[in-house]
Amino acid sequence: xxxxxxxxxxxxxxxxxxxxxxxxxxxxxxxxxxxxxxxxxxxxxxxxxxxxxxxxxxxxxxxxxxxxxxxxxxxxxxxxxxxxxxxxxxxxxxxxxxxxxxxxxxxxxxxxxxxxxxxxxxxxxxxxxxxxxxxxxxxxxxxxxxxxxxxxxxxxxxxxxxxxxxxxxxxxxxxxxxxxxxxxxxxxxxxxxxxxxxxxxxxxxxxxxxxxxxxxxxxxxxxxxxxxxxxxxxxxxxxxxxxxxxxxxxxxxxxxxxxxxxxxxxxxxxxxxxxx
Numbered sequence: 001x002x003x004x005x006x007x008x009x010x011x012x013x014x015x016x017x018x019x020x021x022x023x024x025x026x027x028x029x030x031x032x033x034x035x036x037x038x039x040x041x042x043x044x045x046x047x048x049x050x051x052x053x054x055x056x057x058x059x060x061x062x063x064x065x066x067x068x069x070x071x072x073x074x075x076x077x078x079x080x081x082x083x084x085x086x087x088x089x090x091x092x093x094x095x096x097x098x099x100x101x102x103x104x105x106x107x108x109x110x111x112x113x114x115x116x117x118x119x120x121x122x123x124x125x126x127x128x129x130x131x132x133x134x135x136x137x138x139x140x141x142x143x144x145x146x147x148x149x150x151x152x153x154x155x156x157x158x159x160x161x162x163x164x165x166x167x168x169x170x171x172x173x174x175x176x177x178x179x180x181x182x183x184x185x186x187x188x189x190x191x192x193x194x195x196x197x198x199x200x201x202x203x204x205x206x207x208x209x210x211x212x213x214x215x216x217x218x219x220x221x222x223x224x225x226x227x228x229x230x231x232x233x234x235x236x237x238x239x240x241x242x243x244x245x246x247x248x249x250x251x252x253x254x255x256x257x258x259x260x261x262x263x264x265x266x267x268x269x270x271x272x273x274x275x276x
Contacts, residue, residue: 017042017080017089022275027098029067029159029171030267031258033275034078034091035060041083047091048077054259055136057212060276063093064261067159067171071097100159103172105248122200132194132207132215134260139211141190144234146269149185149218149254150241152177158255158264173262174217174255179241181222181250186235188216188254188269193230193238202253203245206238216265219253220245 018037026032036044036059044056047063054061063076076091114122156176179185187208194215195207204221222242226232243250256265 017044017078019078019091021091021093023093023271025094025096026063026065027096027264027267028065028069028071029098029100029262029264030065031263031271032063032065032093033060033271034063034076035275043081045079045081045086048079049074052259055138055213057138057140062213062258064258064263065093065095066261067098067173069095071095098159100161100171101157102163103156103160104163106164118200125197125199125201129195129207130260132209133257136213136259137209137211141192141209141211142214143190145273146188147186147234148177148269149188149216150177150179150183150252152179152183152252154178155251158266174219174253175264175266177252177254179250179252181240181242183241183252184237185218185221185239185241185252187232187238189234191216191232193226193228193232196224196226196228199245201246203247204239204242205245208232208238213257213259214268215257217253217255217257219255220247220251 018039020035022033022035046056047054047061072095073092074095078089078091080087154175155178156172158172158175160172162170162172189210191208191210193206194209195205197205199205202219206218206221206224208216218238220242221239222244223240225237225239241250241252254265256263256268
């Protein structure tokens with residue numbers, strides 16, 4: 001009987017999927033990381049959460065959790081082929097309340113009550129950006145750890161509920177760094193520049209594609225040193241900080257998207273640098 005149990009265990013190891021969830025408990029607005037072990041006869045394909053698919057790259061997959069996700073056990077379906085036949089396995093991670101703080105801001109009324117022209121402009125820019133974020137490149141430009149875009153004091157963290165002129169409008173979708181106008185802003189890792197533009201809300205904006213659905217964004221800039229299509233490297237200066245767009249003062253707004261979902265950029269960087 002003991003020999004039979006040992007045999008069953010070995011067969012399970014050889015023919016079953018094998019994975020590790022690096023952070024099985026994650027706050028809303030953060031990213032989980034699943035590492036997959038190679039097993040003979042098995043090819044991992046993708047994961048599915050609700051109706052959305054997330055690609056598996058080599059031996060890992062990012063699981064971005066929306067800021068609006070309620071605390072609960074989040075069901076994940078891992079799809080794979082076993083000896084050519086498709087199968088799936090259920091995985092769960094625990095989403096916990098991020099307990100984000102609230103932030104009250106005063107801005108020009110023109111930035112709250114938009115003219116029809118500004119409303120159309122902002123809507124068009126949003127559609128343009130989401131088209132970029134929802135595009136997943138199979139390329140992986142990353143060869144080393146991520147760095148910070150600037151060495152400066154953080155003035156506002158990710159996730160704060162934001163009230164503009166007494167009315168709730170949004171949550172803070174990135175991390176703000178103190179930066180006087182004209183401060184050089186560095187690219188946090190290798191990638192391709194996919195947007196360089198002055199936008200209504202974010203002002204001077206640069207978006208970099210790092211491959212595999214990961215994008216970083218640099219907002220409120222005053223000058224650009226790169227253009228769309230440029231291949232950029234870790235630590236390269238993208239441009240200068242500014243006070244453009246909807247702001248209360250000069251600073252850098254730094255944010256990240258993973259497979260189209262806004263996530264805490266510093267938590268993502270810390271997770272990836274530690275585990276990959």
